[in-house]
Amino acid sequence: MKSGKLLTSFVWLYLIFLYLPVILLPLFAFNTGKIIAFPLKGFGFQWFYELAKIEALHTAVFTSLKIAIITSILATTLGMFASRAATRFSFPGKGPIMGLIMVPLVLPEIIVAVSLIVVLIKVLGLGLSIWTIILGHVLICVPFSIAILNGAFRSLDKSLEEASIDLGETKWSTFRLITLPLVMPGIISSLLISFVISLDEFIIAFFLTGSEPTLSVYIWGMLRFPARIPAVMALGTIMLVVSLLLLTASEYFRRRGLKRTGVQDTGGFV
Amino acid sequence: MKPIIDLINVDKSFGDVKALKGVSAQIMEGEFFSLLGPSGCGKTTLLRTIAGFEDLTGGVVLIDGKDMEGVLPNNRPANMVFQSYAIFPHLNVGENVAFGLRRKQLSLSEKSEKVKEALDMVGLEGYENRAAHTLSGGQRQRVALARALILRPRVLLLDEPLSALDKKLREQMQTELRRLQRQVGITFILVTHDQEEALIMSDRIAVMFDGQIAQLDSPFDLYTRPKNREVANFIGIMNFLPGSASQAKKGFLDVTVPGLGEITISEDQAPAGVNGTQVGIRPEMLTILLDAEQTSDRETPGKVLEIDYYGDMSYYSVAVEGVTDPLSVSMRNTAGRKALNKDDKIRIGWSSESLILLD
Numbered sequence: 231m232k233s234g235k236l237l238t239s240f241v242w243l244y245l246i247f248l249y250l251p252v253i254l255l256p257l258f259a260f261n262t263g264k265i266i267a268f269p270l271k272g273f274g275f276q277w278f279y280e281l282a283k284i285e286a287l288h289t290a291v292f293t294s295l296k297i298a299i300i301t302s303i304l305a306t307t308l309g310m311f312a313s314r315a316a317t318r319f320s321f322p323g324k325g326p327i328m329g330l331i332m333v334p335l336v337l338p339e340i341i342v343a344v345s346l347i348v349v350l351i352k353v354l355g356l357g358l359s360i361w362t363i364i365l366g367h368v369l370i371c372v373p374f375s376i377a378i379l380n381g382a383f384r385s386l387d388k389s390l391e392e393a394s395i396d397l398g399e400t401k402w403s404t405f406r407l408i409t410l411p412l413v414m415p416g417i418i419s420s421l422l423i424s425f426v427i428s429l430d431e432f433i434i435a436f437f438l439t440g441s442e443p444t445l446s447v448y449i450w451g452m453l454r455f456p457a458r459i460p461a462v463m464a465l466g467t468i469m470l471v472v473s474l475l476l477l478t479a480s481e482y483f484r485r486r487g488l489k490r491t492g493v494q495d496t497g498g499f500v
Numbered sequence: 501m502k503p504i505i506d507l508i509n510v511d512k513s514f515g516d517v518k519a520l521k522g523v524s525a526q527i528m529e530g531e532f533f534s535l536l537g538p539s540g541c542g543k544t545t546l547l548r549t550i551a552g553f554e555d556l557t558g559g560v561v562l563i564d565g566k567d568m569e570g571v572l573p574n575n576r577p578a579n580m581v582f583q584s585y586a587i588f589p590h591l592n593v594g595e596n597v598a599f600g601l602r603r604k605q606l607s608l609s610e611k612s613e614k615v616k617e618a619l620d621m622v623g624l625e626g627y628e629n630r631a632a633h634t635l636s637g638g639q640r641q642r643v644a645l646a647r648a649l650i651l652r653p654r655v656l657l658l659d660e661p662l663s664a665l666d667k668k669l670r671e672q673m674q675t676e677l678r679r680l681q682r683q684v685g686i687t688f689i690l691v692t693h694d695q696e697e698a699l700i701m702s703d704r705i706a707v708m709f710d711g712q713i714a715q716l717d718s719p720f721d722l723y724t725r726p727k728n729r730e731v732a733n734f735i736g737i738m739n740f741l742p743g744s745a746s747q748a749k750k751g752f753l754d755v756t757v758p759g760l761g762e763i764t765i766s767e768d769q770a771p772a773g774v775n776g777t778q779v780g781i782r783p784e785m786l787t788i789l790l791d792a793e794q795t796s797d798r799e800t801p802g803k804v805l806e807i808d809y810y811g812d813m814s815y816y817s818v819a820v821e822g823v824t825d826p827l828s829v830s831m832r833n834t835a836g837r838k839a840l841n842k843d844d845k846i847r848i849g850w851s852s853e854s855l856i857l858l859d
């Protein structure tokens with residue numbers, strides 16, 4: 231079929247454009263040459279060794295991990311409350327309220343960053359710290375968390391919770407025994423997405439960072455020194471591998487969760 | 501027999517929708533009670549108010565004489581089998597059935613003994629370790645039953661428990677459910693929109709329309725003495741003819757029906773009293789007289805308009821002079837019975853005892 235061939239080649243082109251830069255990352259990371267250019271010089275781990283020597287980088291990684299973990303827990307907890315309320319109860323002004331919560335999904339991050347800076351420094355008179363970054367990250371992660379958890383809560387049959395209460399459990403023990411295990415794939419998915427968003431986020435972190443830069447801010451700083459670029463490539467390679475491992479693990483757990491509950495798999499984010 | 505559930509003027513509104521309008525009924529201890537009615541008439545809502553999942557807008561629900569206002573579902577002596585069965589998908593069959601025992605002070609061996617007993621009761625011996633999602637519809641339904649019965653509730657509430665099953669399995673489960681109810685002696689309240697199911701299984705049936713109980717009676721009385729046209733139409737098929745009645749000698753009524761003539765019926769045949777305006781007669785209470793030797797109490801000439809063949813039965817649509825709508829007559833297709841054709845001139849035989857006068 232002609233249109234079939236056309237489509238196939240389109241898909242291949244798309245994939246090449248999407249992943250070519252990503253493939254270049256490890257290519258230059260393992261290249262022993264000092265400049266990013268073909269032909270490649272030789273194969274070696276020297277840029278990775280160099281990474282291990284940069285003290286400030288380690289602090290940045292640690293800061294980023296701290297921020298990403300706290301952000302993902304806070305955003306998922308808040309997302310859980312909001313999506314639970316949105317799927318189970320109706321209250322006056324529900325539509326507009328949910329709309330407002332979801333706005334950061336489409337709001338440019340620079341606006342979030344600038345307005346947060348104005349509020350935090352000018353209005354509240356607070357200093358910048360990792361908690362200001364966390365605040366900003368939670369703000370942009372909550373909509374993603376809600377979007378994921380809404381699906382999980384909506385596909386949860388209300389009569390399962392009612393049956394548990396009918397059989398003698400309280401509202402809280404029902405949440406622990408029935409609701410939580412059944413929406414767990416959604417929770418893991420939300421934790422993971424929030425974690426990755428926070429880890430990758432640059433603009434908010436750049437504006438709201440105090441004395442401790444995050445990894446993304448640190449990388450941006452490194453890019454100004456051409457000598458450091460191969461090391462950045464090595465760092466990127468590590469982040470790529472870690473992300474892929476995390477996503478694979480989450481998909482594995484998500485599928486296992488679905489299989490156990492016998493729910494039809496309607497596809498996740500990956 | 502004493503009432504276990506007393507519904508007094510129960511009202512329930514969802515915003516502007518009045519789902520229940522002044523429902524009053526008494527459900528007796530150990531009874532198999534059915535709520536029958538068309539979709540949206542409030543059956544589920546009534547069941548849920550008894551279970552405690554809906555707050556009342558008005559009225560009182562008594563269980564065992566105690567007002568249930570403010571009593572949560574987990575503290576009511578009633579358990580529910582949900583329409584979707586609500587089998588916990590992340591627990592296996594044994595864990596599902598044992599769920600209600602979590603808060604009981606029982607040893608592990610006592611619990612597994614009880615689970616085994618409950619599973620035996622519903623015919624699922626040895627299913628303890630099966631995963632919930634490997635069960636068929638009928639098996640899920642049995643697990644839901646075992647899970648609710650393990651607590652030995654005073655009342656078991658069942659919301660259309662058989663509607664998801666195919667016809668064969670449904671009929672089998674109807675008998676089993678009835679047997680189980682007799683065996684455990686627990687009061688069952690069954691919601692159904694299937695009139696046949698309600699007739700087969702129940703001691704008493706409440707027919708509901710539009711948030712109200714239209715009639716509450718035994719299956720026999722409901723079928724033979726429906727109070728109004730709506731009930732009569734919902735349960736089985738009935739021919740309706742306009743009629744007017746007047747009091748005859750004590751205990752009897754004289755009814756005039758255009759096309760059929762003057763008929764005397766006993767007062768017991770007029771569930772709605774002398775003011776009834778319709779006469780009803782079921783198709784199987786009419787016979788087609790095939791030859792001159794066959795006679796009946798009362799006879800009316802007619803002409804066959806249409807024949808619907810159902811295998812064991814045939815339904816004949818018969819035009820009778822003076823009656824506006826053709827009458828529906830049903831006959832068993834017994835061996836050697838002469839076949840009828842369209843436009844055959846026949847006589848319909850009936851008896852005054854088969855008539856009822858209703859609203």
Ligand SMILES: Nc1ncnc2c1ncn2[C@@H]1O[C@H](COP(=O)(O)OP(=O)(O)OP(=O)(O)O)[C@@H](O)[C@H]1O
Nearest residue numbers: 514517518519538539540541542543544545546693
């Ligand atoms: N939670 C609710 N919110 C708003 N309206 C409701 C709610 N539950 C029921 N109703 C309305 O109350 C009426 C009775 O509903 P109910 O579910 O009791 O009917 P039913 O007899 O069980 O019908 P079915 O045979 O279709 O299950 C319907 O008009 C329904 O739309």
Ligand SMILES: [Mg+2]
Nearest residue numbers: 543544545659
């Ligand atoms: Mg219903």
